[in-house]
Amino acid sequence: MRLVRYTYPTHRSPVSLLGGYARSPWAGLESEIDRLFTSTLADLGTPAAALRFPVDLYEDKDNTYVRAELPGLRRDDIHVEVVDDYLTINATRKTKEGEQEQSFAFSRSISLPATTRNDQITANYEQGILTVTLPKKEEAKPRKITVNVS
Numbered sequence: 752m753r754l755v756r757y758t759y760p761t762h763r764s765p766v767s768l769l770g771g772y773a774r775s776p777w778a779g780l781e782s783e784i785d786r787l788f789t790s791t792l793a794d795l796g797t798p799a800a801a802l803r804f805p806v807d808l809y810e811d812k813d814n815t816y817v818r819a820e821l822p823g824l825r826r827d828d829i830h831v832e833v834v835d836d837y838l839t840i841n842a843t844r845k846t847k848e849g850e851q852e853q854s855f856a857f858s859r860s861i862s863l864p865a866t867t868r869n870d871q872i873t874a875n876y877e878q879g880i881l882t883v884t885l886p887k888k889e890e891a892k893p894r895k896i897t898v899n900v901s
Contacts, residue, residue, distance in 0.1 A: 804842075804857050812893050815885040817861060822879035831874045831883060836863045838872075838883060866890075 807818040821829060821842050830841040842857040863869070868886045875882045 804859060806840075806859055806861065808861070810887075813887060815864060815867065815887065817883040817885065819859065819881045819883075820879060821857070821876075821881050824879070826876050829876060829881060831881075833863065833869050833872060836865075836867075836869070837861065838863055838885070840881065840883070 804819055804821060807816075809816050809818070817838060817840075819840060824842055824844060828843045828845075832839050832841075837860050839858065839860045844855045844857070846853050846855070863885065864887075866887050868888050871886045873884045875884070
């Protein structure tokens with residue numbers, strides 16, 4: 752068996768034909784990585800992404816919980832609704848600077864699990880934290896089964 756050293760193919764450009772440098776296969780990699788990061792992270796600077804708020808999802812054996820931190824809002828400024836198996840939380844914050852009043856709308860939609868009892872959902876807002884309780888259906892709750900040994 753004979754080993755052959757692999758060399759990357761070079762792309763001939765007018766510069767390389769005139770005695771210039773041969774193009775490296777890595778040429779343009781840095782600009783391509785920059786383009787990917789720019790296109791991926793571009794949404795983070797937009798107002799739409801800035802006006803979303805984080806939520807935490809956790810569950811126990813009886814319920815699933817959605818927890819959102821919404822400090823500085825009044826209860827009247829928060830609206831929670833369930834439509835077509837989606838939980839939507841809308842909040843509006845009004846600020847006043849001098850004679851100008853600005854209004855910011857925050858929104859978040861979450862797909863509900865199929866095991867949720869939509870008719871018994873409750874929401875509680877205390878000290879800037881909104882907690883939405885999503886009760887599970889009986890068939891989705893874990894059951895303890897005893898095993899008889901004979």
